[in-house]
Every structure is written in C-alpha cells, then in structure tokens.
Amino acid sequence: MKVCIIGNSHVGALKRAWDNSLEASFKKKFSVTFFAARGTAIGDIKIDEGALVPITPSLQKVLEFTSGGKKSIVLKDYDMFFLYGLGINAYYIKDTFYSGAVVRQTVADIFEPRLANRILSMIRKGSSKRVFIGHNPMPVHAKSDTIPLSEESYNFYANGTSLSNEHYFSKLNCELVMQPKQTLVGNARSTHSRFSKGSMKLDVSAKRSGQLHNDLDRKHMNEEFGLIFLKELFEKFEESYESEKMAKSGALRRLLNKISRQKVR
C-alpha cells in the first residue's frame, strides 16, 4: 500500500519512527513517502497536472530531502494520504446534543481556514483516494503526567472526533484520526511528557538534521510517540483499504450480475 504523508514539523516524529524503529513487517505492507516542511512552508505549493508542486526553490529542496528525492507529489502514485499537524486541533464535544448541521458548520469554521484544508482541496483536484487527517499532538503539561486519563474527557474527545467524521470529513472521503489513547493523560488534552523528551526537529537538509527541540518545547513529540502513532495509523489504513476493496468487489459483483441478467434476457 503506497502512503503519502504530508505535513509540518510534527511529521518529524513519524519519520524518525519509520526510519529507525518500525518493525520490518510494516515496511513489507506499506511504502511511505514523506513530504514535510517546518512551520507553514508546505503551504508554498500548487496543484499542477495531478501533482502538488512546490512554488519556491527552498520548499522544493526540503521536499526532495524528506521524500528521498521526489520533486513533486504525484497524486496518482498513492493509495492513501495522511495530512499531519498543519494547524489542526482536536475536537471535543461534551454530552450536549448538537444537530448534524451545527457540527458540520463548527468543523467547517475550524478546519476550513487551516492549511490542511488548502492541501486537502488540492489533493481532491487530482485524487479521490482516502485522506486521513491527524491534528497537532496534544501539548505536554508536566503537571498532568500524574493525573490518570479521565474516561469522561476521553469520551468527549472521541465524541468530537466521531461526530466531526460523521458530519463533515466523511463527506470528503476523509477521516480525522485520534491521538493514541496510551499517550494521553489528564483531561485528554495533554500528552505525557515522556513522549516529548528528546524530541528532534524535522530533518529538512543534510545540514539541518539531528537538531533537538528546545528544552521548553511542549508541542513536538519524539520517536517513541511516532512509533505508537504510526502503528495505530497503519491499522486504520489497512482497515480502510480492505473495506474499500470489499466495496469495490461488491460493486463489481453487482455489475457483473446485472450484465449477466441482461444477457439471459
């Protein structure tokens, strides 16, 4: 399965896990190409003949580096896309009832001004393949480490994610994914601090590689986090790939049955 991961600095944790610690069994099933740049630089991109093409030489160099030499993101080359970070935050919906229209509008108000939406819109001009979206990691609040994850708060997070998918993302053949549960603490808005210790910046060139984040950084996660995240993500990819295949074969079967019935007549 060919996966394209597009994002900002948060992709760094995933790429390190992919490069350094992911079991080989995953690499037999998945081929992953990373297109990422620090900050909002990935926004300097345009759609051109079915490919996302960097419009600045600096972004071109960075994307070539992170992807292992590719000059653009040729959409038809991938079975699945994952947009990570890019200004998206988690959605929480408490036990209040909201209509589908309210949820849809809320997600639109939050998501549509974001860079992730701009990239998604460009992808949709050249591919109808499934797109998964991951919000920024929950930040670390050291005080939260000792507070066990509240199931109630986690349910608000799960509810927000599920309703966002039901009323908004599913209509775009997208899915918002949750941060792995075992990385969360307290009110489900914090990541345990062990997942940010030793976090490294996204490598964007030979020179700008292996740089540690500032000690005070609470937003970027490390390779251990990336590994947990990738494994959960791959499970989702597999499920989605299988269900898409089944849907296609079902549709094909129905089509063949229809044709054969017509021939009998």
Next chain:
Amino acid sequence: MTNPYKNLGDNAFWKLAVADRNMFAISELWSPKFHLKQNHKVVTYGSCFAQHIGRALKERGFNWHRTEEPPVGLSSENCKIFNYDIFSSRTGNIYTTTLLKQWIKWCIDPTSISDETWVSGNRFIDPFRPRIEPDGFQSAHEARQSLLQTVNSFHQSIKDADVFVFTLGLTESWHNEETGVEYPMCPGTVAGDFDPEKHKFENLSFSRTYHALSDSINMMKEINPELRFILTVSPVPLTATYTGQHVVLATMAAKSTLRAVAHEFAVQNEYIDYFPSYEIINSPVFKGAFFEPNQRNVSSFGVNFVMNSFFECIQKRFGDVSFSSSPSSPPTSEEAEDAVCEEELLDAFKK
C-alpha cells in the same frame, strides 16, 4: 399647610423630572429592588428585545448564564445563525406568558413535550422553534433530540439562576386546538402549513396573561425557591396583528396589557422587579428618538441608551458596582436590527 407631596423627590414631579430637563438627562427611571451583582447568574428569555439584555450583561462583565452553549469553534456569526448565545438556552423567542408556561411545564414533565414536527421538503422543522436551525433538521428524530436538549438546558438555567429576566412581547398567540400546544408563530408563516380546523388564534386577555405568568413563576419558584425575577416589556410594536384592529391599536392594547401584568407582579412581590425598557423607548418624553425610520425597530442608540440606564440605575442604587456604563463596543446598527425575531417575518405577508 402641609401635604404628602411636599416631601417627595424631584422624580415625582413632571416639571422637575421631565419638562425642565433635556430628554437625555432624564434619569433614575428605575430604582432596582434587589442588588444585581456581577457574580449573580442571570438568565434571559422572552421576545426579541430580551436578546439585547443578555448581550449587554455580557459586555459589562456581568454573569450572563447560558446552559446551552455552542460547540467550541463555531464562529460568532454562525452562533447567531444557529441561535446560540441569543437567550440562555436555545428556546428561540418566547413571546407570550402562556408559551413561557408551556416551556416550564415541559421541563418539569418531559413526557408532556409535544412530538409534533413539520416537514419542509426533505427537512424537518421544530414548530416550537421554527427558525432555530436555518435549514431545519435532517430528521424528525434529530428535531426531537434538539428540542429535548433545549428543554433540559432551559430547566438547568432555572435551577442555576439567581435572576430570571423575562421580556413580555405579545398577547397574540396561536395554538393547536386538538393537542393544546401553543406555537411561537402562526403555522404557515415562518414554516408549517396552516390548518384552519385546528390552528386557532387567541388574543390573550389581562387575566390569561396574568395567570399564565403567575403559574410560570410559581413553577419556577418550586424548581428554585431563591430565584428572583426582572420583568420587562418589549418596546417593539407588533409587526402584524390578527385581531382585526388597526396595528397601532392592537400594539397599544397588547403593550398596555403586558405592562399592567408586569406592574401587578412587581408591586405584589418583593422578589419580582420591573425594568422600564418599554417606557424608555416608548414614552412621548423621548419623542420616538430611539426608533429607526420605520418607527418600529429600535436603533442601536436606543438599545444602548436603555441598557446604559439599566446599569446606571443599579450603580446609583447600590453604588458598589464597578463596571463600565458603556460596552467596549456599543451595538452597531446592524446588531441592533439583527436581533433574531421570527415575528418580523410576518412583514412578508403584507399586501
């Protein structure tokens, strides 16, 4: 020779309180009965004009308590479109005291909540909040769930509140003769289909208005014995009347009825106060200065003048309140006109 008038203050005399003053210097129209503190939970409901009270409370740093809040992230523009942060819960306009009573009965006994839904194309309308969602609901079930949420939130707001502000708006009402439910708007106007066999008009008398409000207040006091009330009467004239009278007469009759009812409650109960937004806008003293050119809509200047009076009177009476007498940004003309008001849609039916 002495007489009881000799000891009265300036405000008791027209010449001193009105004739000798610039109209904008006329003040102290209200002497609040109880101290509204900034930490008191205040909930607001009623007709269109009530919307300004909630907004003004929030702008002045008071605790405008809302129990049905929008999801985090919904823009303020869309909050308004979806009727969040208009009243303390998403009831829509409650124009009559009988409709208020219906809402309170529903929250006390949710089994009594009407399951009536109207269909419009492939969307479903809640007859009791016909404009609560701009495009209606996707199913009758969704409409029902939403109504149940609001009833629950309305109930919670009564339980939580220190002060319940209610703006009386209309005496004209429409109900379903078969089921007994009252609608905020005549079926067939904003939504639904009018059925002359079952949809009946009633222009509520003083007695009907009074008793419905009395029942409402008694039921609310059972839910929350400490609850206090501020009643106001909407100064906004009727958009249209079904009484057969000229709309000016119908307006004056309705407002006079509502004003008299509010007066009765305020003089009879120490926990019920009356704030004179109606008089501030409508009194001839103010020469109609607060109305827009259509002589119906209250201008942003008028809304601000009323709300400033509200807070200044509290400050004057209790002194220790520290808040700005004007909001950081007074309502714009658009905001004042944009009060969510289904009744105004009746204007579309003029010939």
